[in-house]
Amino acid sequence: MAVRLALKQGYMMGPSPLLNSIFMSTVNTAAKTLVAVASSAAVVEGEEWKPVDHFRYILMLMIWFTLWVLRVMMDHFPCSIISSPPAILDNIASGGLLSSSPSPSLSLALHDGFGHGEPDGSSDKAIGRALSHIFKLLNEIPATSMKYQFAVGMADRIVDENLREGDESLREINRTALSDAFARTSKLLYHTLQAMQQGGRREAATWPASLFQVLPLGSHLLSYFKSILGLFPFTTNSKQNQLAIAGEVTGVAGDSVMAEKLAHELVWITSKLSFCSAVEEAVVQWSFASGLSSLSLTAHPRVQSSIVKISAILLREVAQGEFEASRQVKFRLLILWLPLFCYASNGLTYPVMTGSEKDEMERVMEDVILSLPPSDQEVILANWLQDFTISSSDWPNLQRCYDKWCRSSRKLLQ
Known part of the structure; x- marks a missing residue:
């Protein structure tokens, strides 16, 4: 029946x-x-x-x-x-x-x-198809929709119930569905940031926008006036401003909202992968996301915050050693994502990590770096030193790791 x-x-x-x-x-x-x-x-x-x-x-x-x-x-x-x-x-x-x-x-x-x-x-396989279908819907449902949290709750419940059952086939279903969702969401995030960058180059800003950009917290004040008050013609496209004020987010503004939503989803998916002990495939994918790492350097602070959290979770999993990450994967993870750690906004408005979390991540990075051959350590630490001295941030401070590499290099000459 x-x-x-x-x-x-x-x-x-x-x-x-x-x-x-x-x-x-x-x-x-x-x-x-x-x-x-x-x-x-x-x-x-x-x-x-x-x-x-x-x-x-x-x-x-x-x-x-x-x-x-x-x-x-x-x-x-x-x-x-x-x-x-x-x-x-x-x-x-x-x-x-x-x-x-x-x-x-x-x-x-x-x-x-x-x-x-x-x-x-x-x-x-029916439960796996159902879980994958929900993850695809999450990418499509607007974050402002009342059904978004409903879909998140359904996916969360299915993953947790599969895990509680303790059956290996259900664990594999979780791993496959979450890994596919990670790959799809990270790809969508990359394309969204790429569209924002191209759209930003085409969008001609007028003098009020330029004035706000040079002020302290100017970007936040600019967003406030654009979305709430709409007092100034921030762009030459008045029709786009009217739509934004009316609640129809279009163009670069729409891409910004979408990028923030996808970045939050990616943090949640990464956390579920870590909870299910199934991050190995995501680590490999993240180590080859060179395009996304490049675009993240100029992304909105809220998007940067999410991407930093994702990188921190994956590096922590690598350092714990529950799976064997290859030398290439470790090297690429550090080379690609250490610059974002240095340049990401760490202000009060969008805090990335607490002080204790930053200290922990410095130890995690040190452990991963020291697990690599000296030649790889040299390249990673040289790039870190350049980014760290140029950026305004004081994190991550890998001086202790750099000193250890120097001592080991001296011993090789004796």
């Missing part, structure tokens, strides 16, 4: 091929008739229509009326009533094959868990 209900619901989600064919044929006929009527109507002003012109006009009206009837039927009535007898569903539920190709929804049900000899319709 459960299989039959699921199949019936999936089958009735979209119109049948037969109804689609009738609809499109009617559209084409209506268009041709409209052209014919328009051509016949293009006569000298004052000349009356011939009987054939009246016939074509009435025929066109009838066709358009039929067209809209079909449109309503496709939108509001189950298509299985029109295109398939109930016996087909019985045949599907009993494991039979269809003589014609099924709809996409039915194909998904047949080939991803239903109709494969499982009497109760269950599948060992």
Whole structure:
């Protein structure tokens, strides 16, 4: 009964091929008739229509009326009533094959868990598909939507319940779904930051925006006035300003909101990976995210804060040694993400880490660096020293690690 209900619901989600064919044929006929009527109507002003012109006009009206009837039927009535007898569903539920190709929804049900000899319709991969589907929805649902937290809670609950069951197959489902979500979200974040950078170059700022940028906390004041008061023409596009004030975030402003949302999602996904002891694949992905690391240096402080937290979680996992990270992965992690640690905003408005967390991360970085060969240590520490001396931040201070490398280098000469 459960299989039959699921199949019936999936089958009735979209119109049948037969109804689609009738609809499109009617559209084409209506268009041709409209052209014919328009051509016949293009006569000298004052000349009356011939009987054939009246016939074509009435025929066109009838066709358009039929067209809209079909449109309503496709939108509001189950298509299985029109295109398939109930016996087909019985045949599907009993494991039979269809003589014609099924709809996409039915194909998904047949080939991803239903109709494969499982009497109760269950599948060992069904829970994995459900979890992956929720993660994809999270990327699409706006953070301001009331359903966003609902979807987050569902994904969180499924992951935790899979973990509590203690079954290895469920742990693997968590690992696969979370790793795929990590890869997809980080890729979306990269493209969003890239779009922001390109859009920012095209956007011409006027003098009020330039004035605010040179003031202390000017970027925050600028955001406040743009989104709340809208007092100044901050860009040359007044239409975009009106949309932003009205709540429709577009252009660079919309990309900024999306980037912050994706960065927060990525922090949550990384935390769940760490909780499930499944960060190995994410560590490898993060070590090759050179484009994202470059764009993060100029990202909004809130986005930088999230990316720093992600990097800190992954470095901590590498230092703990619960899985064996390769030399290349460790090296690339440090080379790519140490600059962000140095340049990321550490102000009071968007705090990245507390003092104790920063001290802990310095020890973690030191442990990972010292686990590498001396030649790799030299490159990493030389790059850190350059970034640290140029940046205004006093973190991370790896002087102790640098001193250890110097002492070990002296010993090699003796």
